[in-house]
Amino acid sequence: MTELRRGVLGPCVLALLAVRPRFGLELVRDLAAADGLLTSDGTVYPLLNRLRDARLVTSEWRDQEGERARRYYSITPAGRESLAEFRAGWAQFAATVGSVLSPDPDSVGTARKGRGQ
Amino acid sequence: MSGTALDNPLVREYLRTLDTAFARLPAWQASELREQITAHITDSLPHEAADEQVAAVLARLGSPAELAAEAAPDANAGANDKAGLGVWRDDAAARPPRQTRRPWRNWWFWVTAAAVVAVVAVLVVVETKPDAAETAPALTAGGAGGWWYRQDRAREVDTTADGAIQSTVPIRSGQWQGFFVDLFNRSDLTQTVLGPAVGNSLPSAFVGSGGFHGIIGVSTPNREVDIGSDVFTGVRFVLPGVIPPHQLRAMRVMWRSTTCLGPGTEQGSDEIALRVRVGSIIRTEVIWLTQGWYVAGPSTGKYAVSAPNCQ
Numbered sequence: 224m225t226e227l228r229r230g231v232l233g234p235c236v237l238a239l240l241a242v243r244p245r246f247g248l249e250l251v252r253d254l255a256a257a258d259g260l261l262t263s264d265g266t267v268y269p270l271l272n273r274l275r276d277a278r279l280v281t282s283e284w285r286d287q288e289g290e291r292a293r294r295y296y297s298i299t300p301a302g303r304e305s306l307a308e309f310r311a312g313w314a315q316f317a318a319t320v321g322s323v324l325s326p327d328p329d330s331v332g333t334a335r336k337g338r339g340q
Numbered sequence: 341m342s343g344t345a346l347d348n349p350l351v352r353e354y355l356r357t358l359d360t361a362f363a364r365l366p367a368w369q370a371s372e373l374r375e376q377i378t379a380h381i382t383d384s385l386p387h388e389a390a391d392e393q394v395a396a397v398l399a400r401l402g403s404p405a406e407l408a409a410e411a412a413p414d415a416n417a418g419a420n421d422k423a424g425l426g427v428w429r430d431d432a433a434a435r436p437p438r439q440t441r442r443p444w445r446n447w448w449f450w451v452t453a454a455a456v457v458a459v460v461a462v463l464v465v466v467e468t469k470p471d472a473a474e475t476a477p478a479l480t481a482g483g484a485g486g487w488w489y490r491q492d493r494a495r496e497v498d499t500t501a502d503g504a505i506q507s508t509v510p511i512r513s514g515q516w517q518g519f520f521v522d523l524f525n526r527s528d529l530t531q532t533v534l535g536p537a538v539g540n541s542l543p544s545a546f547v548g549s550g551g552f553h554g555i556i557g558v559s560t561p562n563r564e565v566d567i568g569s570d571v572f573t574g575v576r577f578v579l580p581g582v583i584p585p586h587q588l589r590a591m592r593v594m595w596r597s598t599t600c601l602g603p604g605t606e607q608g609s610d611e612i613a614l615r616v617r618v619g620s621i622i623r624t625e626v627i628w629l630t631q632g633w634y635v636a637g638p639s640t641g642k643y644a645v646s647a648p649n650c651q
Contacts, residue, residue, distance in 0.1 A: 263402030
């Protein structure tokens with residue numbers, strides 16, 4: 224599960240940033256709200272940097288009145304493309320995994336029958 | 341204590357361990373991650389957080405070793421997936437076929453090798469191109485700055501003459517005095533402050549008769565510095581001091597005031613010369629400090645002008 228979480232964390236970060244730019248802690252809290260997605264808060268930052276290096280995310284410092292300056296992360300057009308690609312593939316992937324993990328007895332039987340024909 | 345979360349002993353210990361764990365990462369990567377983690381801690385905790393709160397935030401962050409492992413280049417799930425996005429990619433398809441023959445017997449091995457060598461050669465030439473380093477703008481001092489010690493800040497006198505600002509404090513003979521200024525790297529290359537330039541690097545008031553007794557340091561990444569604050573809780577000053585492209589750091593200049601100054605005399609400077617590595621070259625950069633930093637006599641004790649030491 225750890226590897227699976229790690230694999231899907233990137234797209235989840237992109238999905239959150241596709242809604243609006245966020246600063247680090249904000250992003251961590253939103254990810255943590257999705258139970259079981261984050262193993263530890265700190266791992267988000269190396270991931271953000273890798274996404275940035277892959278040009279899927281950019282960051283900039285923003286000063287907001289009455290608050291500390293914060294580094295905000297935004298999704299790039301390439302990030303949106305990558306996210307769309309993931310979304311398209313994910314539904315099929317999840318369905319495939321689901322069908323293997325929880326096979327429908329009828330369809331398995333049909334398949335067995337089919338093999339003999 | 342100013343009461344920021346970074347002052348908490350648990351946080352300090354955590355950051356110290358983090359620095360150790362990050363030692364195996366490239367410096368720029370370690371600096372950036374430290375800045376992000378520090379910001380996370382600062383944002384997560386109120387100024388006067390209880391130890392229980394602090395411990396909970398640090399526990400959720402993960403151990404420094406875990407973070408370092410996550411940041412290491414081999415931490416990614418797939419080699420074809422530097423962004424960690426590979427779950428929907430066909431890793432099996434991306435994986436090179438298992439070789440049953442020695443690769444150097446294949447023509448494509450030599451074509452690939454030649455291509456790699458060519459690319460590396462181009463990168464090396466671009467990266468080490470002296471022109472880029474030579475024409476890179478020098479470091480510039482920003483607006484933020486101040487005397488380092490509270491007793492000097494309490495007694496500083498600012499004067500303006502011909503549009504130039506000078507900040508003067510009484511010399512505290514034999515004691516440490518110093519100031520800090522922001523340094524901004526406007527270039528596209530990392531600039532590393534190596535130390536004061538040999539010779540006229542520092543004004544005599546800072547140097548004293550026996551040479552430079554002081555210390556120059558450049559801050560490691562820190563939120564307080566990033567936002568131009570003059571509160572330097574938790575800031576470390578190091579040398580060599582790395583300033584990545586388009587980033588801001590604070591530079592601290594400290595010295596023992598061993599010069600002999602009579603009453604009404606003062607010494608100081610509004611510039612400093614530093615040895616700086618830029619790309620592949622090392623050069624001297626004379627940096628205007630945006631104002632003059634001066635100490636005023638009379639010096640006292642064995643540094644009084646009448647003392648044998650000063651005759």
